[in-house]
Amino acid sequence: MTTTRIAPSLLSADFARLGDEVRAVIAAGADLIHFDVMDNHYVPNLTIGPLVCAAIKPHSTVPIDVHLMVKPVDRIIPDFAKAGAGIISFHPEATDHIDRTISLIRDCGCKAGLVFNPATPLAYLDYLIDKIDLILIMSVNPGFGGQAFIPQALIKIRDAHLRIVASGREILLEVDGGIKVDNIGAVARAGADTFVAGSAIFAGGDYAATIRAMREQIAAA
Numbered sequence: 001m002t003t004t005r006i007a008p009s010l011l012s013a014d015f016a017r018l019g020d021e022v023r024a025v026i027a028a029g030a031d032l033i034h035f036d037v038m039d040n041h042y043v044p045n046l047t048i049g050p051l052v053c054a055a056i057k058p059h060s061t062v063p064i065d066v067h068l069m070v071k072p073v074d075r076i077i078p079d080f081a082k083a084g085a086g087i088i089s090f091h092p093e094a095t096d097h098i099d100r101t102i103s104l105i106r107d108c109g110c111k112a113g114l115v116f117n118p119a120t121p122l123a124y125l126d127y128l129i130d131k132i133d134l135i136l137i138m139s140v141n142p143g144f145g146g147q148a149f150i151p152q153a154l155i156k157i158r159d160a161h162l163r164i165v166a167s168g169r170e171i172l173l174e175v176d177g178g179i180k181v182d183n184i185g186a187v188a189r190a191g192a193d194t195f196v197a198g199s200a201i202f203a204g205g206d207y208a209a210t211i212r213a214m215r216e217q218i219a220a221a
Contacts, residue, residue: 004218005031005194006211007065007174010056011047011145012198018052019059021202028207029215032065034176034196035085036145042071042094043143050079057084065196067115067176069142070094074101081108089113089136089174092124102131113174117142118150122159129167135160137192140177145198149178154190161191181213188221 008030013021022033035053040046053064063086070076071094080088088110095101098114105112113134116122118141125135137160139153157175164171175187176196184195195214204210 003193004188004215005172006214007032007034007194007196008201008207008211009034009036009145009176009196009198011036012202014202018056022056022059025201025207025211026060026062029211030062030207032063032087032194033060034198035064035066037066037068037070037076037080038143039070042091043069045143050076050083053080053083053085060084063087065089065174067113067136068094069115072096074104077101077104078108081105081110085110087111087113087134089115089134091115091117091142092120093117098124098128099131102128113172115142116156116160118153118156122156122163125160125163129163129171130169132171134172134174134194135164136174136176138177139175139179139187142177147178149180149183153177154186157187157190157192164191181210181217184214185217185221188218 008025038045038047065087066085068090073090073094088105102112111133115136139149140147172194174194175192179197180200
């Protein structure tokens with residue numbers, strides 16, 4: 001049976017009390033903490049950096065899943081590794097040497113992930129699937145929380161799932177963007193096993209109830 005993971009995105013949390021928020025969603029059943037990093041260059045928004053990652057690390061008993069939406073990306077990777085990241089994912093458009101960036105992440109002691117925007121082809125995986133630990137499919141264009149799920153992402157999720165199966169490797173297939181209770185089942189049926197949800201969890205108030213409802217929909221998929 002495939003292990004599924006819920007990864008609440010701190011982008012939608014209360015930034016005035018991040019430590020409390022991290023502890024609360026973990027107590028509610030979160031498997032990962034998703035940490036979105038934006039630079040107002042690769043994406044049109046500015047969020048948080050390594051100091052915030054280091055600050056929440058003592059509050060987290062689950063891996064911190066860092067999604068780097070920054071360009072260039074290599075300079076900041078060691079800082080996030082030192083700050084406590086367990087997984088570091090990046091966009092292929094954010095580096096001139098994708099293979100070298102993957103090696104850098106692994107040399108820093110973290111698992112490596114590759115992120116695909118809605119219009120980014122999966123062809124990069126033809127050369128890199130044997131070197132990564134996670135594939136992240138964006139089901140919105142990155143930059144802001146609270147966007148609506150792009151239905152065409154389901155096609156890309158199915159394709160990525162088939163590639164993972166063909167590789168014979170244990171690679172997480174994560175989806176980020178517009179994930180809610182009412183569509184998470186369809187995303188699971190397409191082959192995803194790791195689900196990033198921001199506003200759907202944090203805006204609802206009862207974190208445990210939302211995560212429980214998500215797991216029920218995944219199980220029924």
